[in-house]
Amino acid sequence: xxxxxxxxxxxxxxxxxxxxxxxxxxxxxxxxxxxxxxxxxxxxxxxxxxxxxxxxxxxxxxxxxxxxxxxxxxxxxxxxxxxxxxxxxxxx
Amino acid sequence: xxxxxxxxxxxxxxxxxxxxxxxxxxxxxxxxxxxxxxxxxxxxxxxxxxxxxxxxxxxxxxxxxxxxxxxxxxxxxxxxxxxxxxxxxxxxxxxxxxxxxxxxxxxxxxxxxxxxxxxxxxxxxxxxxxxxxxxxxxxxxxxxxxxxxxxxxxxxxxxxxxxxxxxxxxxxxxxxxxxxxxxxxxxxxxxxxxxxxxxxxxxxxxxxxxxxxxxxxxxxxxxxxxxxxxxxxxxxxxxxxxxxxxxxxxxxxxxxxxxxxxxxxxxxxxxxxxxxxxxxxxxxxxxxxxxxxxxxxxxxxxxxxxxxxxxxxxxxxxxxxxxxxxxxxxxxxxxxxxxxxxxxxxxxxxxxxxxxxxxxxxxxxxxxxxxxxxxxxxxxxxxxxxxxxxxxxxxxxxxxxxxxxxxxx
Numbered sequence: 329x330x331x332x333x334x335x336x337x338x339x340x341x342x343x344x345x346x347x348x349x350x351x352x353x354x355x356x357x358x359x360x361x362x363x364x365x366x367x368x369x370x371x372x373x374x375x376x377x378x379x380x381x382x383x384x385x386x387x388x389x390x391x392x393x394x395x396x397x398x399x400x401x402x403x404x405x406x407x408x409x410x411x412x413x414x415x416x417x418x419x420x
Numbered sequence: 421x422x423x424x425x426x427x428x429x430x431x432x433x434x435x436x437x438x439x440x441x442x443x444x445x446x447x448x449x450x451x452x453x454x455x456x457x458x459x460x461x462x463x464x465x466x467x468x469x470x471x472x473x474x475x476x477x478x479x480x481x482x483x484x485x486x487x488x489x490x491x492x493x494x495x496x497x498x499x500x501x502x503x504x505x506x507x508x509x510x511x512x513x514x515x516x517x518x519x520x521x522x523x524x525x526x527x528x529x530x531x532x533x534x535x536x537x538x539x540x541x542x543x544x545x546x547x548x549x550x551x552x553x554x555x556x557x558x559x560x561x562x563x564x565x566x567x568x569x570x571x572x573x574x575x576x577x578x579x580x581x582x583x584x585x586x587x588x589x590x591x592x593x594x595x596x597x598x599x600x601x602x603x604x605x606x607x608x609x610x611x612x613x614x615x616x617x618x619x620x621x622x623x624x625x626x627x628x629x630x631x632x633x634x635x636x637x638x639x640x641x642x643x644x645x646x647x648x649x650x651x652x653x654x655x656x657x658x659x660x661x662x663x664x665x666x667x668x669x670x671x672x673x674x675x676x677x678x679x680x681x682x683x684x685x686x687x688x689x690x691x692x693x694x695x696x697x698x699x700x701x702x703x704x705x706x707x708x709x710x711x712x713x714x715x716x717x718x719x720x721x722x723x724x725x726x727x728x729x730x731x732x733x734x735x736x737x738x739x740x741x742x743x744x745x746x747x748x749x750x751x752x753x754x755x756x757x758x759x760x761x762x763x764x765x766x767x768x769x770x771x772x773x774x775x776x777x778x779x780x781x782x783x784x785x786x787x788x789x790x791x792x793x794x795x796x797x798x799x800x801x802x803x804x805x806x807x808x809x810x811x812x813x814x815x816x817x818x819x820x821x822x823x824x825x826x827x828x829x
Contacts, residue, residue: 354598358646369648372692372699375572376786386472390516393544394524398566400596400605400641403547 354404363412366405373399380416388413470518477511477526480570482791482824491814505577506824507531508570520544538587548595555625556592559607559639560585560655561686561705563734570826574701574755575777576793577822579734581761584709585637585657585684588612588624601646605653608638613659616680618668619768620716620728622661622709633660635682649693657684661711668717672725684709697743697750704735718768720805726766734759738781753781763802770802771810787828795820 361369371377383391392410395401401409481502489495510528517523522544526537540554557565563582567573590611597604613635614622624635639655661680663669671678686707693700711728718724738755759775779793797818801810 353600355601355646358598358601373648373651373690374566375569376783379786383474386470387474389519390472390474390514390522391476393516393519393522393542394514396544396596397522397524397542397550397552397594400594400607402596402598402603403544404598405596 354402359404361408363408363410363415367409367412370399370401370405370409371395378413380413383413385414385417388417472514472516474514475511476514476829478508478569478571478826478828479510480506480508480824480826482506482576482822485821487819488816489818490816502531504530504532506822510537511829540592548597550594552592552594553590555587555589556609556611557587558585558611558637558657559592559594559609560637560657560684561639561707562651562653562688562690562703563705567703569828570824571787571789571828573826574736574738574753574781574791575757575779575795576791576820576824577777577795579705579732579757579759579761580773580775581707581730581732582705582734584707584730584732586624588635589627590634603643603648605641605643605651606638607641608636611635611637611659613662614682615662615664616667616669616682616711616714617664618716619718620669620711620714620724620726620764621769622682622711626662630662630664631660631679633662633679635659637684639686647693649691651688651690653686653688653690655684655686655688655707657682669714672713672715678712680712680714682709682711694743697741699740699742701738701740702736704733706733707731716767718805721768724767724804726764726770726804728764728767730764731762732760740783751783753783755779755781765802766804768803768805769810770804770812772800772802774798784827789826791822791824791826793820793822793824795822 368377388410392406396406484500484503484506486498486500487495508528508530510526512524512526515523520543522542523540524542525539528535528537536555538555538557540552540556542550542552545551559565561582563579564585568578568582588611590609592607592609594607595605597606611634612624612626612629613631613633614624615626615630616622635657636659637655637657639653641651641653643651659682661682663679684707686705688705689702691700691702709730713725713728716724716726734757736755736757738753740753741749744750755778757775757777759773759777761773763770775795775797777793777795779791782790784790795818797820799810799816799818801812801814803810803812805811
């Protein structure tokens with residue numbers, strides 16, 4: 329009986345592990361999000377969405393890292409948001 | 421020396437110089453070539469050395485009209501252009517080295533003293549893994565780490581007691597991980613930990629550990645929707661509490677040699693969503709702090725026995741017609757917050773504290789706000805004596821009218 333429980337537990341844990349590992353891949357819906365979309369969704373969780381052209385490219389990169397430590401953004405989210413905000417510095 | 425011999429010697433010397441010069445140049449040239457390749461290889465394999473230093477920060481100041489009515493005492497009214505809870509000037513210095521290293525330092529002046537909010541170094545080790553060390557904000561709940569800045573706070577004061585976990589020296593690991601269309605975030609720290617004071621309160625932030633035990637703290641956040649509109653979090657903290665030299669508290673069980681410990685937990689919620697043209701913003705946090713039972717003392721009562729548990733909560737709602745076509749209305753935001761903070765009954769600092777705040781904010785820009793707020797605070801004393809002013813069965817009603825300006829610079 330104990331052996332069966334142990335085997336069943338191992339199978340369950342394995343399934344949970346597989347589902348978790350598999351789930352750790354972001355869905356296409358999330359992966360396809362643009363920097364603009366992530367900017368509008370994530371920044372407002374704590375404060376107003378920051379206006380583009382507030383900082384230089386280098387400063388946005390620094391701010392992006394700082395905000396990642398506060399909001400636990402993923403690297404992809406951070407990079408896309410920073411690129412989106414930096415892109416405004418290259419328009420007249 | 422005849423002229424012929426002089427010419428011969430001169431030509432020989434000149435040819436020797438030219439030859440040796442050529443040889444030397446060839447030698448150098450050969451070395452240059454090799455060296456350039458080596459240098460090129462070295463440079464290619466080096467990590468980027470790009471750095472960026474910048475200063476941002478925040479300031480909050482304003483006018484406070486306060487009325488304090490305490491049982492058996494005349495009402496006290498004051499007008500002030502600032503007070504300790506509502507004035508702050510905090511520049512934040514950020515230094516980035518490449519894509520992996522960030523140094524953060526935020527000193528803060530509250531009008532009377534200069535302190536430090538945090539001073540740490542973060543290493544972005546891998547996607548979803550940030551390691552940090554230094555003087556860090558403990559990952560307990562959401563308020564302290566994300567919402568405490570005046571230009572972020574929708575109301576005119578911080579909810580009392582939210583800094584119970586505070587800031588401490590230690591190490592931290594955090595990150596965000598996508599799981600399908602959802603996301604989880606984790607944040608764990610190991611710090612020097614708390615010291616227990618004679619009256620039962622705890623303090624931390626000691627550079628040199630007060631005991632060998634360390635405090636573990638962590639928060640797991642879950643964002644169930646792909647648009648990140650909702651985040652729920654659970655936090656926990658546990659650690660052995662140091663006993664200061666000359667401590668007068670004793671274990672309630674005389675035969676026990678176990679030292680005091682502190683445990684905390686918190687639940688938090690963050691919901692922000694745009695229902696065109698209105699933005700709804702809800703924030704809430706509940707926390708409990710428990711120190712195992714000891715017999716405490718204060719200057720008036722030699723032995724205090726009480727259940728050393730603190731509960732603290734706030735819930736706030738704000739609405740903003742951010743998509744309105746009217747330039748004035750779209751920048752207005754109405755916010756309400758309820759706060760309840762209960763400290764141990766029969767301690768020297770026992771009180772049941774409730775606060776209701778309302779504020780109308782005008783956003784001058786995305787990071788500059790003018791707030792007009794009204795705060796109604798009621799404190800019912802449950803203290804065993806009058807050491808800290810919360811005498812049992814007395815109440816204090818405080819009303820604050822506040823006009824406040826806050827900006828991020």
